[in-house]
Amino acid sequence: MSYHIVVCGSIVPDPLQTLEPVAGPGGPALKNEMMLPAVLDPWAAHALFEAANLAKNVPGSKVWLVSVGPKAKLQQVMMHVAQKVPFELVVMDGPAGGFVEAADTAAALAKAVEGITGLDKGKLLLFGGWSSASRGTGATLQILGELLGVTEQFQGVDELRPADDGSFEVKERIEGGGYLRSRCAGAPAVLGWATGNLPEPPNNPQVGMQNMRLIMPALQKAQPAAVGAAGVAYKAVELPGTRRQTRIVKDTPVDDIAREIVEWIKG
């Protein structure tokens, strides 16, 4: 039994960047968003690395990365991501900022997934981030699953163990740091990944060159995606207030740092 794994995920500004909400012509936006360096949403990245690992271990499986995002920025990000693991990119050209409705994004993604040539829905595992770094509603993947008629859904996944008969066991995060273990009879299913267990794979330029031969045409023929926040009025948009009281102390033992944080939380 092989899988057709579709990973849904887009880009977010590099977390080191200063983000400042501004009023744009189409509603709220981030200041200079197009010029800021972007990365693959870390939640989606976890899902992609898990998907690639699963595909490697289950012969005959294949991975697609389906993304709604500005194609020019996606191209930049792909120069890094494409070197990590083998996948085929499917792109819908649209905004990737946090100010879009989950339903719109899910509808665009559904259209893109439906359009994948050779996709066997009977083998479909729909991967994505449990949440996202741009706007953590945690709703997009669930709506997408519903739109595609995939009702077996797991959220906050940290582990997936496939069995030879096509079934698999899933470990989901639940309250209090515990896990829920479930067994699913098989694809199709939706899996919203938490952080998984895999580290970021090292770059492999040979894989990158192989991926980019398909990624560049995919970016060039990306169709516009009508996603946004039509009908939604934002009364105010602001970043959560930050308060920094930074001390720089070199060579502090990890245990001391942890103890201090615990004391601060308790205090």
Add this chain to the structure above:
Amino acid sequence: METLRTLPGDDVRQILWRYADRFDLQMAVQSARSIARSVVARLVADGVRNTHEWTERKAELLKAFDESGLTSIYMDPAQGGFIEGPKNLALALVAMELAWVDGGAATSALASCLGLAPIHEKGTDEQRAHYLPLCTPPQPGEDRVCRRAAFALTEPLPYVGVDTGILGGKMRVQSWDDGAEPLLKVEKRGRFITNMDFADIVTAAVESDDPRIKGSCMIILEKDDPGTFDRGAPTLKMVHQLSSTRDPVMSLTVPASRIIGGYDVVDGVIVPRFSHGEIIASVFHRTRIPVGLMTSAKLLSAIEPIIRYHRQRFRGGSVGEPGSRRHELGLQMNEDALQRLVDVWATGEAGCSLGLAAARLADRFDPIEREKDRQFAAQGIKGRKQLAALKDSQERALEYVRLKYAPAGQADPARLAELEADTLAQFVYMDALAGVLNPATKLWNTGVGATMMREAVSLVGGYGITEDCPGFLCHKWMDAQLEATYEGPEAVQRRHLTLTMTNPVFLELVRQWSAELRRSQAGGAAALAGALDLWLWTLDFLQNGADRDGKKLYHGKRQGVTFPLADALGWLLAARSLMQDVAVLAAEAPASPVLAEAAPGLTAFYADMACVQAARAAGEAARVCAELVYGYGCGQAQDGPGGPCIVFTGSEEFARLRQGVDQGLHGTRLAKDRAAEALTAVMIPEALDYPL
């Protein structure tokens, strides 16, 4: 007013440096960056540089290079690499990314390529097919160890030897049985040899110590060859400690087939097909470029930490509440901090523009050079006949230059295309240009770059000379000094330039560049054009003039004349290269979906920075030219309005040209004011993306 919004990212750099359409290069940049800002930065932050020995921690670099594809970047796809065609631009970009964090790490990456370069450039097909794949990391399923190479040229002469004409390495025939491959005894003591802690293969320069061998050559030594392969003592250098450097001693017996490029037996004498000088010329022709760029990358890397330091200088103190000008801008309230930073930034940009122009040219030149060699070989043209054939092509090369830079609509496109397809004319043109750009990159980028690194360090005050200064500025300042000596110290580059910068094709290029700049409306273009004219006039004056004793002024031995003129040229070339890049940015940024909205501010800032650099370069060149012309010119004491003075006869034209340079500075300080002001508003990330 629209201004610079964010620090320039990849989208900007790809346009400026012309690799927006090369995803293989973009991937290489991303690979190098991810290594630089994780493994490399952590090693530096952890103080791993504080030892001369190669340690396990330092060896993490090699693993990271292997895993990320950097080790195999020099190879063709058939040999395990991933970039097709010439790789000069790729190596230059990778070196820059690594040097952005640490020059020693960049050296480590480049040294493996340098070790293999003699084989790559002049090796036989068998040597290339054997050694290059051997030095590629094993692919999945392969059970072998990646071999590593070192380049052994410099000898343990008193002090560090760099004169390639003086070799201490010797080879003799040890045995030569009838019909069998001769066995050679090679004695080589190296000095300052990079990669020696882990090199399995050494390409060494040696000369004959035996009448049965002619001349010199480069030869491949392996660590398991019979004899002594002593890696030697570590070099006690104070910089670039993330590269391994030792003084090896090798006394090995190797078959003559290891002579790079092969050999012929003529009248019972082994005659290497390439002398060590020919191989080095071919190798250094290109490898000087990345080293020059390493220093420029340091300057660009300093911008973000300095802005952060300036803005946050007073935060946390008893004055400057959040929201106040002092809190928001800190030292950026002061013009001096801003304008000096513009100088640092503009120097870094100009160095990158010059070096990457040289790298792109090298990529175009490689196939032309090979085709030229092929045509000569097919026609049986060898030795001096080659020089004669190239001399015959010079007129066509000159015609090509004039057509290439003719004003729009005035060139004959059919003739231009014809000359572009003319291999020999193209070779002569590119050879003339590369002959100047390559040493100029190495000379100007490292020399002026090291001085400007000091300026960068000073802009961070006392913090700048601490180990935990963000951006490792102190390390970079010291490292820059070594980079000025890599692949020939500054005097070697100046000597090279004094020979190549008088090439008629290059001089015609300078005339055309001047005319092109005069047609340009860009700020500072008039000053730069004037300075190019002044430089040409000065060169002509010096070449045809004599001093008071009647001795020729422009002469190989007269380095007090020729070297300053080479220095002046470096300034002018770098400033012109930046102007060229900015013109491309202005043309292409509006069409980029990422940059379109910010293009006006971005291009205006870069135009101001190019103007600042042009003014600075014109001033430096004019000063040098004035010193040479008036300094060596014959004057007469006369009574002037203010008392006795020296009147220099025959200088009217020089004075007119110099005045043109000065007048061309019109508005350049206003450009500096604007560029400096833009630094107060540019958005920087919340934190550096590598550790303290």
